[in-house]
Amino acid sequence: MGARLGHLQLVQGERNRQLAEENRIRILPKPPVRGNILDRNGNIIADSRLSYSAFLWPLAKAEPNWETTVNRLSEILNISVEEITSRLDDVPVDSPQLVRIARGLTPEQVTAIEEYNYELSGVELDIEPVRDYPYGSTAAHLLGYTGEITQEELDNRGGDYRLGDIIGRMGAEAAFEQRLRGEWGGQQVEVNGAGRIIRILGEQEAKAGRNVTLTLDxxxxxxxxxxxxxxxxxxxxxxxxxxxxxxxxxxxxxxxxxxxxNITSEVWQELQGKDNPxxxxxxxxxxxxxxxxxxxxxxxxxxxxxxxxxxxxxxxxxxxxxxxxxxxxxxxxxxxxxxxxxxxxxxxxxxxxxxxxxxxxxxxxxxxxxxxxxxxxxxxxxxxxxxxxxxxxxxxxxxxxxxxxxxxxxxxxxxxxxxxxxxxxxxxxxxxxxxxxxxxxxxxxxxxxxxxxxxxxxxxxxxxxxxxxxxxxxxxxxxxxxxxxxxxxxxxxxxxxxxxxxxxxxxxxxxxxxxxxxxxxxxxxxxxxxxxxxxxxxxxxxxxxxxxxx
Structure with missing residues (x-):
């Protein structure tokens, strides 16, 4: 036992201190608020509203109750276990950054996550901005829409993009991505053994994106x-x-x-519909x-x-x-x-x-x-x-x-x-x-x-x-x-x-x-x-x- 303690402290001491520090200190990234899109008369035709998102600590996958966690989360969010698991595949288990699993949660989903908190080890709820189009389908092809960046897109774009970024797809959202996207901020926090935040060690405010005015009436x-x-x-x-x-x-x-x-595969297939919308x-x-x-x-x-x-x-x-x-x-x-x-x-x-x-x-x-x-x-x-x-x-x-x-x-x-x-x-x-x-x-x-x-x-x-x-x-x-x-x-x-x-x-x-x-x-x-x-x-x-x- 003494030899083992000596090995852990003397031979592996630095590595163990690093692991302990990474487990104690975590980074909570804060996404920027995307810039608004306005028509020629100043009407807001795309803006952002606050909504709950569900996140997972990558370490949760190594927990003994992972199967219970992922099955319950799948049931609440109506997302397959495979999809949840795939979101963690490209992230190291010891990564100190949260991984978004779903955004735009309904009040019922938020309540369910709180109720089953004891089964959902490593799951976090946070409020973040999501895109809102007050005119609904009007000008949809011109405005486009937003979605979370994929690993393939991240590899192609590089630069200051990161997993979890929301990017423009189609229309003005894609054409004016650099104007609209803003810059990430975040918090460095200290957590206890249960993963609860003890104190905030540092903070950088996210920088909102710029507004874009279109010629559209x-x-x-x-x-x-x-x-x-x-x-x-x-x-x-x-x-x-x-x-x-x-x-x-x-x-x-x-x-x-x-x-x-959340866009499930069933919803996506339904969206394809007839005549290529x-x-x-x-x-x-x-x-x-x-x-x-x-x-x-x-x-x-x-x-x-x-x-x-x-x-x-x-x-x-x-x-x-x-x-x-x-x-x-x-x-x-x-x-x-x-x-x-x-x-x-x-x-x-x-x-x-x-x-x-x-x-x-x-x-x-x-x-x-x-x-x-x-x-x-x-x-x-x-x-x-x-x-x-x-x-x-x-x-x-x-x-x-x-x-x-x-x-x-x-x-x-x-x-x-x-x-x-x-x-x-x-x-x-x-x-x-x-x-x-x-x-x-x-x-x-x-x-x-x-x-x-x-x-x-x-x-x-x-x-x-x-x-x-x-x-x-x-x-x-x-x-x-x-x-x-x-x-x-x-x-x-x-x-x-x-x-x-x-x-x-x-x-x-x-x-x-x-x-x-x-x-x-x-x-x-x-x-x-x-x-x-x-x-x-x-x-x-x-x-x-x-x-x-x-």
Whole structure:
């Protein structure tokens, strides 16, 4: 016995003193309060509230009653034993830091943990901030949500992140993570043999994250989501003069508040649901249909091959390399110019223009309008859409670009894919006098980084486009927007084939016609019906909300 005591004190004394000290002195980390997210008018659309979280000391896993502890905790928190255990797998047993097991506990769960305290060795309750979205599912895709960092994410990020960090996922929460997250604080405490805190040895206050103000107008966002209703699709509202995103709605959607609590595998599966509710359809590519006819119109006039006074004969179909490309009314519109062709969305008119200028010219103008590339929007989940060309088609299909590809592109069909945001950027060009804006939703006074890009359009081209888009509303397929409840508007309808499923419906437009303040693009996925009947009323509803505020 004496030899053993001597060995423990003399040979292993330093190590044992270190273990005793680590068991006596513990660190209680304090997470920072995440910065708030506000809309353009100062309304708080994401903030933090205080809520109970459950933590475990890693040493609990080595306790003899661990099985009782983990089974009872699993029952109370509705989390599997495997999940609880896995949270401790990457943490050393002698780690002096608590490991979060669950956050956003209900009052019933807090009471149960207190009642069964005698069975829950190593379990601690603490109050910490959790994310709260007061408008629920409104603007969910734009705002995103938060979640606890995984080990894989921690390995990839490095820096000053640690296990237990809450990070942004999707939307503004992810895009402005560094602004919002703040800095951890904590307490160094002395505990007794039962693990109870005897005294606080030191403390460092957590540093709150910075607030972020978006260009979003939450009232207009609510109107956009109401206009979408239960349809699958998206609506984008944009300031055509500076690119500020005023609203961006996508359906189906989700409530980001659910991620402030525990997400079980069953709940996660249920959230996936039908039609991918986590996909922001405003940033996904679809055939833009006849809204895209602005591009061949521009290409025709700017090339000089089809000047603004061009008049072409339209008919029931256009013969393209032996394939008939039909007019949507199956009869044609006789001899018409650009204004009439836009008003009645003539396929055979713009098919002739596109075929005449050729694929390269058409592709060039599509890219100048911003298609086929991501915009400057801050969201990482934005898709680039697709403007195919000879090289792309050779790589993908091992075939050459054809006349049919050119005509299909002229009609916004075939290989062409565009996001509703890109379509909104296109409509901003005639609205603001010929500039491609850089869309963004971080409110900033730094206009230099957001300068518009001039497309150097001739005045005659701009005037013809604007007159034609106005005629769409006054005397064409967009008459649903020709109402007294909003200022005079201009726009373009579109109906994209999506066989064998129902067609997509589009409408893009702006108002007031003489001095545009807002661009609205409405898209209904597989809705059936035409853009004028389905999408135009949706856009009108958003414009009414914008222009008829109290």
């Amino acid at each position: 939450i009232e207009l966002q609510e109107a956009a989501e109401e206009a979408l209703g239960n349809r699958v699709g998206a609506i984008v509202a944009l300031d055509p003069n500076n690119g500020e995103v005023l609203a961006m709605a996508s359906r189906p959607t989700f409530d980001p508040n659910i991620f402030s609590g 986590f996909v922001n359809r405003a940033l996904r590519g679809f055939p833009p249909a006849s809204t895209f006819k602005i591009v061949p119109a521009t290409a025709g006039m700017e090339s000089g091959q089809y000047p603004p006074n061009t008049v072409l004969n339209t008919s029931a179909f256009l013969n393209v390399s032996g394939v008939r490309v039909g007019e949507w009314n199956r009869a044609g519109f006789g001899r018409i110019g650009y204004r009439g062709a836009l008003a009645w969305s003539s396929n055979t008119f713009f098919g002739q223009v596109g075929r005449g200028v050729g694929g390269e010219t058409l592709i060039d103008w599509a890219k100048r309008y911003g298609f086929g590339q991501k915009t400057t929007l801050e969201l990482p989940e934005e898709a680039s859409g697709l403007i195919a060309d000879e090289e792309w088609k050779q790589q993908r299909f091992n075939t050459s670009w054809s006349e049919g590809d050119t005509v299909n592109m002229s009609l916004g069909q075939g290989l062409t894919l565009a996001t509703p945001l890109q379509v909104a950027v296109m409509f901003a060009v005639p609205a603001n006098g010929g500039y491609r804006v850089n869309p963004h939703f971080l409110k900033t006074d730094d206009n230099q980084s957001l300068e518009k890009v001039s497309l150097n359009l001739q005045n005659s081209t701009l005037n013809t486009l604007r007159e034609g888009l106005r005629e769409v509303v006054t005397n064409g397929t967009g008459s649903a927007v020709n109402v007294s409840t909003i200022p005079q508007a201009a726009g373009k309808t579109g109906t994209a084939e999506a066989r064998p499923r129902a067609s997509h419906a589009w409408f893009g437009g702006y108002a007031p016609n003489d001095n545009p303040e807002i661009v609205v693009v409405a898209f209904a996925e597989h809705s059936g019906g035409g853009g004028g009947a389905v999408a135009a009323p949706m856009a009108r509803q958003v414009m009414e909300a914008y222009f008829n505020r109290d």
